[in-house]
Amino acid sequence: MKVKVKKSPIVISTVNELVRVCPERIVYISSDGNYSTMVLHDKTEQVFSFNLSHFQQIIEKQMKEEAALFIRIGKSLIINREYIYKINISRQLLVLADMKIEHTFALSASKEALRQLKQLLENEIEA
Amino acid sequence: MIRNEEDEIQVLGAPLRERENDKSLPQRKPWGNGKSVRFGIIVLCVMLLLGGLAWFVCDREESEVEEEIQEIEQPAVIPVDPLSSSVASVVFSVDSINDVKIRIYALNGLSAGLSFDLPDKGDTTVLLAVQAADIRRDNGGIVGDFVLRGERLARGKRKSGYCALLDGQVLLGVATDDEAMERCIRQKGDFFRQYPLVINGEIQENRLKGKALRRALARQGETLCFVESCNRESVYDFAEALADFGFSEALYLVGGNSYGWWRESNNAVHEFGQPITGASYPNLNYIVFRSSGILSE
Known part of the structure; x- marks a missing residue:
């Protein structure tokens, strides 16, 4: 499944600030309860004081069907599928990387979620 | 079968019905495998058997009384959402839970910062100023890590809770590492x-003993509140009241007679506590909520 990436940025506006970011720059968004941390390709972090579901709503509302660029994994993680480099189910490891970025991002998720993610990507090759 | 949200993945943007029909998405068997079905039936039978026995054993009238006792009073939800509210305000209310009476100040559309100076009451951009970190009586030093505008001014991790203020936003948490603090220094x-x-x-377990007027910063959903007890309470009773009221996070603030004030929408200023002269305690510090992003040095 090749997702057409939206050219215009996602706009996240809160009481005190407004953040504009191109979707392809977002590597992942993690959640710690009521806070969401958006991590960009250059390791820049931006913290928002709302939960991941609210962040998901912003993405879906602004990107419409192009929001499929992002995959929610469990309760506390949204990843950009374009950055998926490696899934290791037994080690519960998800590595996000890309030739455009210098760093790799090693994340942890449940085995079942990683199994489903792996299957999703395999199914998309066949489709 | 118990649904574990940590085990689920979801492609964003697709409606739920579409997701369920999407062949590329891994399909979960709705009833699990044969073993779990059999196990479920056995558990159901055992539960029905036990339920029937309990019904015969217990007096029906007693059960009704018990149900009444177990009915829990649902706390009122604070109606103002700071993310949707563009009007900077402090919405005041008084409530009571578990016999603990509390004053709630919902902070809408405000930006927060720390300050060593108590703001001037004539500054109408300031809507609330309360003491933040404790100071030591013996040497007047600040207790615990303290960062002001990216500069670390005190060290210590005896208190594991923290309040990080980034671009006016308030983040409450608990951690003895320096991750959140270093982020504040960087930004x-x-x-x-x-x-x-x-x-x-x-x-959370706390070692504070005795009863006193208690104050806290607390978050309920997306609403940040300043909460104070109307009466002298133990820390446990105060924390329990906050949790039962529906606050997901709460961090203690200086209680007792610590001085502070807040501003009503009609500009009337209300004080609490007793003022202390800054000369005797130069490290006296305040968390200040303003209607703009400007914070005093």
Whole structure:
């Protein structure tokens, strides 16, 4: 499944600030309860004081069907599928990387979620 | 079968019905495998058997009384959402839970920062100023890590709770590592430590003894509130009241007679506590909520 990436940025506006970011720059968004941390390709972090579901709503509302660029994994993680480099189910490891970025991002998720993610990507090759 | 949200993945943007029909998405068997079905039936039978026995054993009238006792009073939800509210305000209300009477100040559309100076009451951009980190009586030093505009001014991790202030936003948490503090230093934010009262809806253990007027910063959903007890309470009773009221996170603030004030929408200023001269305690510090992003040095 090749997702057409939206050219215009996602706009996240809160009481005190407004953040504009191109979707392809977002590597992942993690959640710690009521806070969401958006991590960009250059390791820049931006913290928002709302939960991941609210962040998901912003993405879906602004990107419409192009929001499929992002995959929610469990309760506390949204990843950009374009950055998926490696899934290791037994080690519960998800590595996000890309030739455009210098760093790799090693994340942890449940085995079942990683199994489903792996299957999703395999199914998309066949489709 | 228990649904574990940590085990689920979801492609964003697709409606739920579409997701369920999407062949590329891994399909979960709705009833699990044969073993789990059999196990489920056995568990159901055992539960029905036990339920029937219990019905015969217990007096029906007693059960009705018990149900009445177990009915829990649902706390009122604070109606103002700071993310949707563009009007900077402090919405005041008084409530009571578990016999603990509390004053709630919902902070809408405000930006927060730390300050060593108590703001001038004539500054109408300031809507609330309360003492933040504790100071030591013996040497007047600040207790715990303290960062002001990216500069670390005190060290210490005896209090595991923290309040990080980044771009006016308030983040409450509990951690003895320096991750949140270092983020505040990098982004020129503010940071102080206090006792955690409630984290993820769970009451946190605290060593504070005795009863006093208690104050806290607390979050309920997306609403940040300043809460104070109307009467002298133990920390546990206060924390329990906050948790039962529905606050998911709460961090203790300086209680007792500590001085502070807040501004009503008609500009009337209300004080609490007793003022202390800054000369005797130069490290006296305040968390200041303003209607603009400007914070005093």
